[in-house]
Amino acid sequence: MVEYYNEFDGIVLSIRKHREKDALVKIFTREHGKRMFFVKNIKNPNHALKAALLPFTKATYLGRIKEDGLCFLQDSRDIEHFSKMQTDIHLNAYATYLNNLADAAINDGIVSHELYDLLYSCLEAIQNGMDAEVVVNIFEMRVLKFFGADPQLQACAVCHSQEEPFDFSVKFSGVLCQKHFGEDNRRQHANPAAIHFARIFLHVSPKQIASVQVKPETKKALREFIDFLYEEYVGIRLKSKSFIDDMFEWEQQFQIPVRKPEQPEEGEKS
Ligand SMILES: [Zn+2]
Structure with missing residues (x-):
């Protein structure tokens, strides 16, 4: 031993x-x-x-x-100590979900500097005040491959064009450019802005896009798109994720203003 x-x-x-x-x-x-x-x-x-x-x-x-x-x-x-997560119920919920997702993504005893560093950088980013929803989305996109999921988001599955807007096709397990939407009449009709950010998030650390602004409606579409990817390619349902979903629903239902007001413009800055 x-x-x-x-x-x-x-x-x-x-x-x-x-x-x-x-x-x-x-x-x-x-x-x-x-x-x-x-x-x-x-x-x-x-x-x-x-x-x-x-x-x-x-x-x-x-x-x-x-x-x-x-x-x-x-x-x-x-x-x-990531003290904000110890005291703020929302940040606590997001960070708990990140921890659980990291736990689910690899078996015990398997060394992954990449996953460790990713989790660390995401917890740090939340602690430093970065938009926790965006941090969670980055983590979710980057962790997909640890679950063996590899949806192709970088270029059209048919012609390899990288020109947006894209839609997502389960049939091709990847994106289609506008010219090839017709190749799959059951394509997702996903929000193009959501796909735009999901593509970026696959390849960045929170630090690289610390000041990114995502409009509330894009965030919602992004949430839906990533949920779809997880249902389609990962197939796990963590309690801590359901808790976040419930939290959102309750807050919308009772109009509890809990999140910071959004900046009006949207864009990538670093
Ligand atoms: Zn194409």
Whole structure:
């Protein structure tokens, strides 16, 4: 049995009570993939690791990675709290969804620097005040490939033209340019602006488009388009995603103004 005892970076994904006083903490480590850690007496107010094991925390941990079974933690340093997600119910919901999606996208113990760095950059972007809906959309688009989904959005499936507007075709598993809409009479009739942003989001980090402005109606269409891609190509339904959908519905129903007013213009700036 291989055992390491060393330092690694990690993001807390979930915390679950175990027996009376202990906890099982799932941490997405950069070096060893997702691992389950057994933490004894976590309820103790003087627990040395308490601050490093709060939800929405990134830290450098010292611990023992066991290839099979539970891992153990000894110490932590350079703790970074994504405090807004710990206090704001909306940001909490979005970040919980990102954590759950990252958890669902790869098996435990599989190392993916790309997915780790993506999750980290998205949590940081939300913490820094970037539009959380846009950050979530970027994460969703970039994570598609980890689920084995590879819809072709860059060029028309028939003529390879990159000229927008595009529509999406399940038949071609990709986009069609205006000239080739006729190739699939059951095409999606998706919003062209939604496809425009989805194409961009596939290839950027939140930082690269930190000041992007997306109009509310485009956001709605983007939400619908990405939901469609997930239904068609991923087929998982996370509770944390349903929670976000319910939250939206409630707020619209009762007209609760919760989101910041949008800027009128739309465009990509960096
Ligand atoms: Zn074409």
